[in-house]
Amino acid sequence: MKRARIIYNRTAGREAVERQLPRILERLEAYGLETSCHSTRYPGDGTEAARQAVERGFEVVVAAGGDGTIHEVVNGLAPGERRPRLGILPCGTSNDLARALRLPKDLLDACDVIGQGVVCPMDVGRVQNRYFVNVAGAGSLTEVTYKAPSRLKSAIGQLAYYAKGLEKLGTLFRPFRVRLEASDRTIEEEILLLIVANSRSIGGFHKLAPSADVSDGRLDVLVIRRGGLPDLIQLVGLVLKGEHVKDDRVLYFQTQHLDVYSEEPMQLNLDGEWGGDLSGRVEVLAGHLEVFCPEARR
Known part of the structure; x- marks a missing residue:
């Protein structure tokens, strides 16, 4: 069973992730993903949580929130030589990246995208040591x-x-x-x-x-x-x-x-x-x- 780590912003989307968290965990685990979660507490916490997920050997890291949450998570994943696959549960203000990837707005439907296991290569921009x-x-x-x-x-x-x-x-x-x-x-x-x-x-x-x-x-x-x-x-x-x-x-x-x-x-x-x-x-x-x-x- 693969291990997944959800890193979520509890205030995003009027606390949409936190309200649906039990159903999100149930949906991902139905696909064989042993899932745990981390709620971000301060700016930069998502980056540190993603970095720890890499160190602990998680195969999947899920960013749940808006573009800012995804940004923090990517900055924790991108520097590593072994990078977990990235899942996205969009619930921010603009959700620009989710729109570019054609992800569904419904969080449980977005869980299905992760569970079905289809992946695409994604480019990452870099400015000095930031991504x-x-x-x-x-x-x-x-x-x-x-x-x-x-x-x-x-x-x-x-x-x-x-x-x-x-x-x-x-x-x-x-x-x-x-x-x-x-x-x-x-x-x-x-x-x-x-x-x-x-x-x-x-x-x-x-x-x-x-x-x-x-x-x-x-x-x-x-x-x-x-x-x-x-x-x-x-x-x-x-x-x-x-x-x-x-x-x-x-x-x-x-x-x-x-x-x-x-x-x-x-x-x-x-x-x-x-x-x-x-x-x-x-x-x-x-x-x-x-x-x-x-x-x-x-």
């Missing part, structure tokens, strides 16, 4: 995601980001000068936003990086050039239609690595969480993790 599976971003606009309080996100979901954005409206349009070096191009100019994506759904926008795929061995780079509020409003409309990548105010390309240089520190957002300052190389580790996915995803 991400969905997005690395820099610019004042990206601060909205990790500065929205978790209690507010639990209470009003996606609206928490909009509320925080309105609060920071006066500082969202401060440009910064960067030099970006990819394998086939160099870019040096003032920009509002830099996004390095591993999946196409980011921050609830389903087509922000329309060509991205979590298993293609490439990162999708999206750059929004310097502009003001009218430009941003127009671009949001184009994003909703998936037509923004054709706009002259946007640069969009794919690469296996990107070297980033800036005249001033840029705050780094990794999967919606604060990641320090962005500098140096962003790279992809192709197929670094195996993740349970629906049969149709393969």
